[in-house]
Amino acid sequence: MSTAAQRLSYREACRQAIRAAIQADERVFLMGEDVGRYGGCYAVSKGLLDEFGPERIVDTPLSEAAFVGAGIGAAIGGLRPIVEIMTCNFSLLALDQILNNAATIPHMSGGQFSVPLVIRMATGAGRQLAAQHSHSLEGWYAHIPGLRVLAPATVTDARYMLQAALADPNPVLVFEHIMLYALEGELDPGVSAVDIEHAAIRRPGRDLSLITYGGSLPKALSAAELLAAEGIDAEVVDLRVLRPLDDATIMESVRRTRRAVVIDEGWRSGSLAAEVCTRIVEQAFYELDAPLARVCTEEAPIPYAKHLEDAALPQPEKIVAAARALVGGRG
Amino acid sequence: MPSLGADMEAGRLVEWRVKPGDRVQAGDIIAVVETQKGAIDVEIFQSGVVESFLVEPGREVPVGTPLARILGEGEAATAVPAAPAPTPAATVPPPARSRVSPVARRRAVELGVDLAALSGSGEEGAITLADVERAAAPAASQDRAGAMRRAIAAAMSRAKREIPHYYLSATFSVEPALAWLEAENARRPLPERILPAVLLLKATALALRAAPELNGTYAGDGFRHSDDIHLGVAVFLRSGGLVAPALRNADRSDLSALMHELRDLVARARSGGLRASELSAPTMTVTSLGEQGVEVVLPVIIPPQVAIVGFGSIVERPWVEAGAVVARRVVTASLAADHRASDGHCGALFLQAIGRLLQEPEKL
């Protein structure tokens, strides 16, 4: 095997992850709409049907409630399903199954049954897919006890989070941002696993923390570069795990920088960003040297027109503006 | 409802002495409250206008219950809640609050920085951590204590290295002085009463008039006499260390003025409010460890001064007067003087003068 760093796309990393999981455990199979013959709505599973056959790569009818519920039943029954939902907007058709069964049965049964299920879904905006294909609902799912919610934002996480998710005895939701699929990155040959417990510092900095996840990570990193040009040294925290949140890493960062901007592609009201900000205030209030700030999606359905879609979403310029305001009084 | 005693839990409002719309001054009596201990006047601690009553006469309410809403100067009337708010702060409108970041506020407490004295560099003038740390940098309390210790070490080392000290001691009866003082104090209201230490200071200052070799400074070019008598007073600080600021022209102040100045000096020495000139002014210093039960103090001269007097405790001792042993209150004064500026003879006359002056306290 080559030990050279491998350069590949996030999409390819997702595909490698599924392939490896199916090869490693015969209980694992992929199920969802158009995952087989079509190759996946975002082409993640392209070629896998030919490779593994229809028992392992299972095309389903457009029945989100039934095939997600079937995934839950199959997990309870001893399989390790990977269920793909085309976009998180569609996941609402299966929300009853995810909340009332997957997240609930382990506790409600007094621990008799677990649901070792992985549900992957695409999330986020940026491709002019308009309001019913562009929303970021991971914050809703992060509200639900019993679930683990992941947001891989790097090629390495896309490649290795799935195997950790499949090893979890509890239901795990994986949100893949549509703008990340084409992103390319290096796969470190020295890494063969990642944890699904901790946030990661993607760029260390002294002056403030940009706390984000998923599709907003590249934007936060761009913003950090722009800020660096102004002499502001921003730290970028990638949450990675949206539930349970890694409070320790967040607080350590804020204790160092004493300022935080939380960037979240969900709508501002009741957002994951709101949760992160609240925890900072609860746990690190006396460490803060400036009010917290948020850069979230504007409170409107995501529109089709490019200029409006751009205006609705967090952008590096908005992050820079928010950061600049906080660091104004830096000594 | 004010707490009018540690054991008071509630009080009954008897009557209002003002009505809504009245203008009140701090110190005005605005209401009468009946307690277990009887009717007590309630004083207002702020000026403003009575906006509304929150408690009606006849009601008994717990201590801390707001009785009325007072509008401070320039404050707008607020909607009056139907029920009294359960917070005692409601009668005192909060002062205009400066913006301070949480970490800056916490750090200011740690460093003893007065936030009111700072101006903020943060958003909308908010005081940030950096502002606090900048303000604290030259005078952080840890540094202050350390710096004082270093200064004392340097001064005392220099004194013992350079100054040829000689020491004289004398014990006097202070019976006449104290008897006079007790009678004098009995006539005075409490705040104007005079401490025995003031008599000792005044006697020392007057005695210095006749001992010019002890009053002044010694520098490279020799001793320089001072016409003014600025008596340094050693003040021990609770945080450690000591300072010895000057009572200016102590020989010319009467006892009342001296008492007042002494009290002010000690208070300011302990709160860090001394002026630099007060620390450099003394022409001679007095130190007293009497309160600590010491009988004899052999002090070290504070350079560039040339003398220092130490007083021990006033103690009752057998004393021979007119051939009879009687009980008398006495004090021992010790002089440490710079032999380069004076001789023992001079010092002895000086101590003698102090003793004599104390026998005629009415002339002090």
Place this chain on the structure above:
Amino acid sequence: MSDDASPGRAHGQLLLREMLRIRRFEARCSELYQAGKIRGFLHLYDGEEAVSVGVMQALGPEDAVVATYREHGQALARGIPMGPLMAEMYGKQQGCSRGRGGSMHIFDRERHFYGGNAIVGGGLPLAVGIALADRRLRRPALTACFFGEGAVDEGAFHESMNLAALWSLPLLFVCENNLYSMGTPVALAEAETDIARKARCYHMPGEAVDGMDPMAVEAAARRAVAAIRSGSGPFFLECRTYRFRAHSMFDAQLYRDKDEIGRWRQRDPIAGLQQQLRDQQLLGSDDLAGLEAGIERELADAVAFAEAGTLEPVSDLLRFVTLDKVPQ
């Protein structure tokens, strides 16, 4: 009643005993509810006992059961012991769901009882998945999924019927058609009131059976199970029944008249079977008295077990929200 059929003495008495256990258990639950010992929702199965008791006769111990929220009968007929069941009603940690589920969420791993589900239709997709796992893991088991005719109105029903048929899964759909979804009669909820016909749209064999006759239900269930085990895919069984009591404890029953209830009570499955067994000389007075006495003892023991049960410490509130490993 299928008077001509004879279940045999032992099996006839077993069916009667199983139905009586459910009837007596629930009567006591109703009493305990009014005494404040049981709280929350309590949905009684009174009148529908023949359905569970009949269907369970056809299942083996490895088969799975997905239940509804009116599942005391399904649970008892499946063999969940009365003590843990009653302790669950009490909210005690000795309950079969440790007091976390209550009346509507009975779970029993050992008996492959995958829970009372209080989302109407919510258990159907789950059952599809369990059946899928059984087939994929080559386990010779089938899944019996109980639901009411109200669930038939849900999209999840149609999606699940479609998937089960499409994938030819070993799944027995048991529709307990008691004519009312809460207070709404079938005629006001269904464009096609012949529920069993809906199976045909999915190329699924379907049959309607008299849900007041345990022997008829059992016979139909055995036919269905045999078909499923032969590998022909899922089977749909509609059991036409009636609940004698209110939907739940808080229901004034404004939606149906007493005469209707009275007419259905004439067809009480327990009284009917009792009469039939007497007529066929399969049940003497002593038999019945012995049977009743046995159930009373079991019930008294169950109540005593529940009463003696302990409350789970509040410090365990978050236990099992997530699990450290997959239970085996």
